[in-house]
Amino acid sequence: MTSFSDLNLDPKVLKAIEATGYTTPTPIQKGAIGPALLGRDVLGIAQTGTGKTAAFTLPMITLLGKGRARARMPRSLVLAPTRELAAQVAENFDTYAKGSRLKKALLIGGVSFKEQDRLIDRGVDVLIATPGRLIDHHERGKLLLTGVEIMVVDEADRMLDMGFIPDIERIFEMTPFTRQTLFFSATMAPEIERITNKFLSNPEKIEVERQNSTSETITQVLVEHTPKTKAMAAKDKRDILRAIIDRDKALADNPLRNAIIFCNRKVDVDIVAKSLKKSGYNAEPIHGDLEQSHRTRTLDGFRDGSITFLVASDVAARGLDIPNVSHVFNYDVPSHAEDYVHRIGRTGRAGKLGTAYTLSVPSDQKYLDAIESLTKSTLPRGENPWSPPGAAGARPARNEVEEEEATAKRSTSRTRSRSRKPVEDKTAEAPVSAPAPEAPKGDAPRAQTPRNAPHKDDRQDRDASDARTGGRSRGGRGRGDDRGPRVVGLGDHVPGFIEMSFEERRGES
DNA sequence: AAAAAAG
Known part of the structure; x- marks a missing residue:
């Protein structure tokens, strides 16, 4: 040797x-x-x-x-x-x-x-x-x-x-x-x-x-989501992102310590970073429109652990060597297949384990096909831990609680009566406070992550990687592909866009 | 449909 x-x-x-x-x-x-x-x-x-x-x-x-x-x-x-x-x-x-x-x-x-x-x-x-x-x-x-x-x-x-x-x-x-x-x-x-x-x-x-074969230390997971309307895709994905983050913090196998979250566009980098911050996550954006000194500071902060979530454009996709990145998220499916390989290569470095999630909506199909043909593999489909508010058979998504609170604060009294929502009973056991504090840089006391309580059952019965990749066709829960057309009004159900700030809505189109 | 780099 x-x-x-x-x-x-x-x-x-x-x-x-x-x-x-x-x-x-x-x-x-x-x-x-x-x-x-x-x-x-x-x-x-x-x-x-x-x-x-x-x-x-x-x-x-x-x-x-x-x-x-x-x-x-x-x-x-x-x-x-x-x-x-x-x-x-x-x-x-x-x-x-x-x-x-x-x-x-x-x-x-x-x-x-x-x-x-x-x-x-x-x-x-x-x-x-x-x-x-x-x-x-x-x-x-x-x-x-x-x-x-x-x-x-x-x-x-x-x-x-x-x-x-x-x-x-x-x-x-x-x-x-x-x-x-x-x-x-x-x-x-x-x-x-x-x-x-x-x-x-x-x-x-x-x-x-060639690393097109993608490193074996990286667990790849594709999380598919079909939003009710196209306009809801971005907001849904932000909810899904948070749900995965919260769930993966508690995993035994490569728990989430930090993450780079890639978006295709700079505006979305800003929106996602802002949204995470608003929810109490330690997140900062990085892209080419930010001042260089700011970019440098942010990257240094992410390297030294004082920033937990780096929301990034492809400025950070290639080459950057940041050890100890536990997770990468493709908030958007990259439109160039090679970028997929580069992005997920930010994790699982130096023999460490890494997890790379890709969030996709139906319109991403052609890019997914390109990625799968480039990497000559089928991305393992993973369970989507989040379901939209009011979905039939949905398990209680914690975000409903948050969103409801946020909406309550924002809007003047609405016609809907929040107290009647069945969801409230179900989520009563889940913490209603601001999101869990960031996972500390080093070893985290994960036992006290009540945030994950609703998912506990899944975790007990399966091993960690199974929980991430196994749930696709199980039990008909979740994504609601089989839902019939439903009447959407302001009674029991509130369309997602109503719950969004104007700023968020502007970001959608 | 985009990002990056010289302003």
Whole structure:
């Protein structure tokens, strides 16, 4: 078995690796580090979570150990598609370059030029950048790329998706053709292939197992829901989300400690985050419209556990390495099947268990088909722990209580008489207070989660994973597919949209 | 129907 010490890395780098506790290189590291140290170009076909970042940072630090940086002429360049990813790479350099004197600069948008200019002027060995800001600096004449000895392109397929390929080509052309190139992509789309043919010379090709097969440490669950009306889908999904969260906090098998909740649109990120917060959950949104400093703060908060629920756009779908994410939710089914793989890959990392829920409504069918054909699997259908208020045979959904309270506060007295609702009797045993406090960061005292009382029976009779995935066709309870047409009035039953704030309603369409 | 990145 290979260990890092067999890889000819700088002793200082080895020491830094040792300090992190890693002993054995991952396949991509094993394959890439050797050739990179020999000065070869490397074409790595690998997804994040495979140890890709270290596969290029470790040899880079070793190679750059000799030599010194000159003003405005960085000796190496790493390109990443998003600011967060660039920042993550920068952190990796900090970790592994501890014993060295290498200077680095992080050039990303959304922050001031001033500090970045200062660093460039002073001379850097490693420049880590997003394409836009890098080109901006170059155009302002502050930066020369003619001294670049090593250039890294990370997440090239994502760059392609984001339309960065022309920028990448431009940047390639700014660097000397004698440079060494380390190029990483999760896929080899034709356009990617063209670029690599053009800019890499006789690369060592390393392909590690595609993760389209999705990690075995991730339990995937599809929760299907048919809303009464299309307009109710979003609100129903928020209720379902909360119900699953509350239920999974108490699981014996990978209990929910925290979660990333993905939405397809930025507005929905905001809405879902707000709705969770309003219900007492420790949630924060993250997407590209938020100020960079805010994004950074939020991500840090989620990493250190001070934020429990990260509601995110696909800005957080790829590459971000956040250890210890117990759950991922696809609040929306991603419309690109690959994004599904990337999103759920945020959990179940480093051999830990992860659970990935996908909430779907009938109109998502074609995207689900695409996901299932990409992953070559059928997503296990799981039980929907929530049923809409007033559904025939519905078990008491705790949200009815909350919603009723919320509605009562919001609306002036309605015609319906709340006291007559049979639901009230059923839920009397369930706590009526605000939602349970967030699961603490560490080990949680789950025994005292009365919130889950209504589901207790299920949990006793089945093991945890069965409770999650087993309930599809059992007992005809729940989703109400067989319900006949019913008269909906304001007597016993209140249509969902009535219970929504105007703000929420606006968010629906 | 979208998100991301340079403003």
